Every structure is written in structure tokens, then in C-alpha cells.
Amino acid sequence: MDIDTNLLATAERLFDQDGFHATGMGRLVEESGLSSRTVYKHVGSKNALMARVLAARGDRFFAHADFTSTRALFDSVALWARREGARGCLFFRLRAETGGAVPEIEAAVAAYHAQLHARLAALVRQETGAADPTLTDQLLALFEGATTAATYRGPAVIEAAGACAVHLIERGRSS
Template identity: 70%
Template sequence: MDIDTQLLSAAERLFDHDGFNATGMGRVVNETRLSSRTVYKHVGSKNALMARVLAERRKRFFEHTDFTTTTALFASLQRWADAEGVRGCLFFRVQAETGGSIPEIAAQVAAYQAQLRTRIADLVASEAGVVDEQLTDQILALFEGATTAATYRGTAVIGAAHACALELVRKRAQQ
């Protein structure tokens, strides 16, 4: 494993499990077993490291997630939760921790949010046969809500959100 991969993997695990503010660079250094000089040479700063972690997470998430149908979307979320665990959305958690005050992190969060909404809007247009901003927002809310609710209700809530989303799409397609 190369140094960048090692750093990003360790940092993502730490930030995801313990949070951005609770994870100091010393923990990243200890986790990677690299010198602090090497770590800072490759990442520059904690903020830059978090932005890189988010960029890689976003890439991995969108490669994993199937936006072809509502069923495929929620099945992807279920597989993600099974593989990654249920701690809520890392993008929203880091946005809440930083308050949007760190430009490079805020840019990554905004890119994720925009990409997610666009992909869901395309799914809705394909399945419902029409561009529908309200239905897009409803499916987005169900998807993100299931991501959060799974942290305290378990992954069965993903199935409940899926059923609701299917009903909304079905009703819109019949109009």
C-alpha cells in the first residue's frame, strides 16, 4: 500500500469513527506508523487531509451506489450500511462539526450534496417519466433520512424508506 492510500485509509477510519474535531494529527501519525514529517509532507494540514478523505469517500460512494432505479438506490444503501456500518453520513457530520467554516471541507461537502441530488433527479426523471423537483427532494430526504435513522433504528429503516420512495415514484408515474 502506498503512503497516500495508507494515510487516506487511516484518516477516513479515524474521522468516520471518532469525528473530525476529536481526531488530531497525532492520532493519524500513530495509526499510520509514519513520521509526522512524512504525514505533513503528504497532506499539508488536517483540513487538507479531511478534504482529500471526503473527495475519496465521495468517489467510492458514487462508484458503489446504483442510481438506475429506486430499488437499486436503496439496495445500494443497504449494501453500503452492511459493509461500512451505520454512523450516519460522514459529509453531514463533518459539516456539522466545522459549521461550514473550512473552505476546502465545505467545497467537498457541497460537491457531494450536489452530485447526490443530481443523480437522484436523473433517477426520478427516468422512473417517473418527468422532471419533478419535489419528488427528487422527497427521495433525497428518504435516502438521507434512512442513512441517519439507521444509526439508532437499525438498517430495517432503509427498507421502510425504500417502500415509501417506491410508492411516491409509482404515484407520480401514474399522473
């Protein structure tokens, strides 16, 4: 595996499991099997690394998530949570850890939020035939809430939220 890919994957795993502050660069050096010099030559800084981790995470998530229908979306999210564990949205968590003070991370989070909202808006348009900002916000809330609540109630919450979302969409279609 490529060094950069290896570093990105290791960092994502550590940040996701233990958090940004709890994961020191020394830990990344150990687990990657590289020297600290090489690590820094590749990632630049911890902040830059985290921004790249978030970008990669977003790409991976949007590649996995199935936005062809509301049901497919929540099913794919439930599958993701079961495979990767439900520890809450990594974007939100890492943002909380840095208190909004790191511009690179704010940018990565904003990009993710923009894409998430746009995809949900498109899903609403596709399923109901018209744009509906309120319905989009409701799907967004269900999505975010399912992700968050699943951290302490388990992945079943995602299915419950999905059923709610499907019902909402069906209701929006007939209007």
C-alpha cells in the first residue's frame, strides 16, 4: 500500500476511534511503522492531516451512501454504522474538538455539509417532483439525529429514522 494511503487510513481509524486530541502524532508514527520525519514530510502537520482525513472520509461516505431513494439512503447508512461502528459524525466530532479554530477543518466540514444538503435536496426533488426546503431540512435532521442517537441507542435508531423519512417523502409526493 502507498505510504500516503496508509497514513490516511491509519489516521482516520485512530481519529475516529479515540478522537483527535487523544491521538498523538507519536501514536500515528507507531502504528504506521514510519519515522516521525517521514510522517511529517508526508502529512505536513496534524491539522493538515486531519483536513485530508475529513476530505477522504467524505469521499468514502458519499461513495458508499446510496442516494437513489430515501429508503436506500437510510439502509446504506445503517449498513455503514454496522460495519464501521456508530460513534457519531466524524465531521461534527472533530470540529467540536478543535472548537472551530482551525480554518482547514472548518472548510472540510463546510464542504461536507454543503454536499450533504445538496444531495438531500436533490433526493427530495427526485422523489416528490419539486424542491421542498422544509422537507429537505426534515430529512437532514433525521439523518443527523439517526447518526447521533445511534451512538447510544444502537443502529436500530437509523432504521426507525429511515421509516419516518420514507413516510415523510411519500406524504410529500401526494401533495
